[in-house]
Amino acid sequence: MIQTDNLTFQYKKSEHIFSFPNIALKERENLLILGKSGIGKTTLLHLLAGLLKPASGKIVIEEIDIHSISRSKLDKFRGRNIGLVFQKKHAIQSLSVVENLQARLFLSGKSINNTVIDFLLKQLDISACKNSKINTLSEGQLQRLGIAMAVIHNPQVILADEPTSSLDDENCNVVIELLIKQAKLTNANLIVITHDHRIKSLFSNSITL
C-alpha cells in the first residue's frame, strides 16, 4: 500500500517547485506514470523511494510515513520494503549474477536462500547466466538481472525508472510483463515511470505528469 498527499519538491539552487498529483494504491495495484522528458518523473520516483525529501506533503508506505522516521530507519525500511529498477544498472561488476543476488539479500537483512535465487533466475530466463560475471551479460540479460535485484527480497513496492527505454518492442513487452508477474507473486505495488507510450496498454491505471 502506498499513498502520497500533496507532494512538493524543490532542488537546491533551483527556483522551480515541483507539485505532484496524489497517488493511492492498495495492495497489488499497479501504476504507470507518464510524462515528457524533464517533467520530474525520476524526481518523483526518488521521492517515493525516500532518496529525496519532499519540501512538503507526505508519503505513506505500509502505514509508515517514510519521511517522519530517522535517516537510518528509512535506509533500513528502503532496503527491506522497496525494490528499485534503475535506469543505470546497479550490479557489482566483480561479482557473478548469483553473488550479486546473494549480496542484495544480505544487504536487505534477509537470509540468503539459494532456492529462491534459482527460482527467480528461472522465472526471468537467466539461469544459464547464474555464474557469469556482469560484464559478460547482454543488454537484455542485464535488464532481467536488474529486475531480479529489485524483487529478490520481496519488497512491498517495486519502483521502475524507464525500464524499457533501450528495448525493442518485443523485449519491451517481455520486461513489463515480467515486472507485473513478479509484483503479483509477492502482492507488491508496481510503479513504472516512463515516457514510453508503448507500455500504456499493459496498465489499467496511469497518470500523466
Ligand SMILES: Nc1ncnc2c1ncn2[C@@H]1O[C@H](COP(=O)(O)OP(=O)(O)OP(=O)(O)O)[C@@H](O)[C@H]1O
Ligand atoms: N540534482 C538536481 N539539481 C537541480 N535540478 C535537477 C536535479 N536533478 C534533476 N533536475 C532537474 O529537474 C527536472 C526534472 O528532472 P527529472 O530527471 O526528474 O525528469 P524526468 O521527467 O525523469 O526526465 P527524463 O524523462 O528525461 O529522464 C529537470 O529539468 C532536471 O534538469
